Amino acid sequence: MGGGGDDSHNTFISFIQAVSNTLDAPVTWFRESVVTKNRPQYPWYHRQFRRVPTIDECYTDDVVCFIEANEQFKRDRMVDNEVLNILRQRQEDCILYEATDHKEKCAGLMEVYDKAAENWFIKYGDLGVYGTVVDAYMKQKHRMIWERRHGPVGSGMKDSLA
Structure with missing residues (x-):
């Protein structure tokens, strides 16, 4: 059977x-x-362009190098903006989901977002919409001079007599 x-x-x-x-x-x-x-094969979510020389590697009269460096700067800023938006959205979702316990449960995410926002502002803050790669380079140069003279920004000024 x-x-x-x-x-x-x-x-x-x-x-x-x-x-x-x-x-x-x-x-x-x-x-x-x-x-x-x-x-x-693309290991990234966005298109990757060939890296071009940065503005500090360009000659002062090389217009093509300046334009390429500026376009790369704009692409990098757009990517950094999107990364910051994703981190912000994750932080807001965590706060909304966890409600009353969000300060403990979302602390790591909030710390990552705050550090990313600080780094974004260090690089792009106060440049405005029309800020170019030269403006960002000058901002970086001025910050480095300030830190050499007075110590890291936000740590209080070191003694100028030394």
């Missing part, structure tokens, strides 16, 4: 495997052999 059921079960499994081999195997072969081998 039990032997007849096993034969029909084995026949059914063989039928399913035959259908799978007929329909799925060519599609799988084509995807693995043709599609994935010819598709470029």
